[in-house]
Amino acid sequence: MRRRKLLAVLGSALTVGALGVAGITDAFAATTGSLISASNGKCLDVANNSTADGAVVHMWTCYDSVASQKWTLADNGSVQSQGKCLDVVNGGTSDGAVVHLWTCYDSVASQKWTLTAAGDLVNTASGKCLDIKDNNTADGARLQLWSCAGSPNQKWTTSGTPTTPPSTVPPNPSNPDLGPNVSVFDPSMPASTIQNRLNQVFNQQVTNQFGNARYALLFKPGSYNVDANVGFFTQVAGLGLTPDAVTVNGRVHAEADWWPDGTQNATQNFWRSAEGLSVTPAGGLDRWAVSQAAPYRRMHVRGSLALSDGGWSSGGFLADSRIDGQIQSGTQQQWLTRNSAMGSWSGSNWNQVFVGASGAPAQSFPSPPYTTVGAAPVIAEKPYLYVDGAGAYQVFVPALRRNAAGTTWANGNPAGTSLPIGTFYVVKAGDTAATINAALAAGKNLLVTPGVYHLSAPVTVNRANTVVLGLGLATFVPDNGAVAMTVADVDGVRVAGLLFDAGTTNSPVLMEVGPNGSAADHSANPTVLSDVFFRIGGSIAGRASVSLRINSDDVIGDHAWIWRADHGNDGTYGWTINTAANGLVVNGDDVTFYGLFVEHYQQYQTVWNGENGRTYFYQNEMPYDPPNQAAYMNGSTQGWAAYKVADSVTNHQAWGLGSYCYFNVNRSVVNARAFEVPAKPGIRFTDMVTVSLGGAGTISRVINNKADAVNSGHQVTYLTSGP
Incomplete structure (x- = not known):
């Protein structure tokens, strides 16, 4: 509700009960002038006359002509200098919270202030007073929030004449509110x-x-x-x-x-x-x-x-x-x-893999186990948020590269397209599947701010070239067995920086790219999934039959960790608790993955049914928790392969693959093989390793019926090619 405009006269009073602080009154409305401290007669000032977000606010000797000492006490509760607002860093409410200058947002409580009849300048969000730190009377003294004590370093008077600023501060589309996190x-x-x-x-x-x-x-x-x-x-x-x-x-x-x-x-x-x-x-x-x-x-x-850091670390991605x-x-x-x-x-x-990386060691697998590929056949880097030379926020969408080696920025600015932040719907706390889908239907891209978002229905991406970019590992959780996200069989969608966390009711799939039967050619403008992660259990007792299913052709996966939890919060993991059959199912043709991590699923962990698939680096752990061999059988076969290429496929290639077992619930469990593929001329796996971690369990063969078992007596086997 818009606050009532009062006369710009000290002593005019309106009790603001919502603050919960007795005696706080609105003593101004639209006054521009200096804010002068009762402790030293100096003025509230913006250091170096800056107008940048984050500019320091301090005390300084008063000068009539200095713009950075002119403050508008607006009728919406903001305190403005040169178009920016007096704000509390990160919305802090504790004693000692620092104040600075920031872009004005009408809905941000940390930018609302009330000057009382007693001369206290009280922050709406905290109920605390603007305070000169350490009672410092020198030029350059800093400001902070502090519990109101009635001391001179918390007392302020105004000089100036009434003005009429806007009653609300419109949001700046080039400088968005990205939420408290x-x-x-x-x-x-x-x-x-x-x-x-x-x-x-x-x-x-x-x-x-x-x-x-x-x-x-x-x-x-x-x-x-x-x-x-x-x-x-x-x-x-x-x-x-x-x-x-x-x-x-x-x-x-x-x-x-x-x-x-x-x-x-x-x-x-x-x-x-x-x-x-x-x-x-x-x-x-x-x-x-x-x-x-x-x-x-x-x-x-x-x-x-x-x-x-001296102890083991278990996999990573640098690009x-x-x-x-x-x-x-x-x-x-x-x-x-x-x-x-x-x-x-x-x-x-x-298993150390290099693709299109200068300075990398030469191919030498398995001694040492370096797999070196000269170039990435087709790749587009992850989209990212940036601030342009005018201070406006944009999202940069890197261009598709073919036979790419080295960085995108070695010779200056990278190739690609900048999208103004105004083309994005900023997803924040309180958003639902309905509000998100309404924005998508209106033609918006999505910038998902850090948080955990529960979805009652899928986020549906139907428009070609839509960008969905998560910040801070923003997380989607489907409720009541819903699918979290579907992507239509269209060109050029970019999904990046998201975690899909299974809900407690089984979902058939967490994310699906293209509906069943997709057949359009997207080779000129493929969909790219960058830093897209999946989790079954660990935080909650999640369940999903399949984590990621790709039906569209030409999709590029660039770093995916698809994980059924082997540890977590109590009651969130276990053979019958966080159930999940398959991590990744690929039905589309010409799909390429870089950095594919799939772990602990209960059946085939990766199933590849499409033609002309390529994987550069595959890391896998088999499920830790089969209670016995009978619970972990594929018909008459012991266990399920980590990576299954369908018998109908004629062309598939993969480089630098590792699969490990750690059957710690029952160390007698056996998995027949790590990789199961048709033996055809067009199918080739290069540089594979299997490991029995600590000798807990057995993988009998590396690929099909080839190479030595790993177990307590022989824990590592390398194989340079197969099948």
């Missing part, structure tokens, strides 16, 4: 303010593996002296068109020191990302000790990068990045480096 940093903000927010999010998320909190921490172009330790469900990203537009002098890193037994084990460092940053690490070495669903994209490390120094894989079990550049590479374990 997105923090946007500006280089004019104090480093301590940024560091405090980074630390706050990390400390909350460092062990929050199965919680619902999601965060995106975004850096506008410029230089920063901070350290970003990246925890669960956190995206740290630059808002430049190229990585070098945002420089971090410090580290952007993932560590394993949270692991309870002190072994630095990173095998559960999932669900986080670093994107679009140039990092100059202290000491010359940064670390990204991760396992699945932790992409490292469009990064420029001006130094070296370690992929482990469109440049590492000036050496990539040190250490105890990393398997890794895909795609379309990147590095000074050199050191280390190997089971």
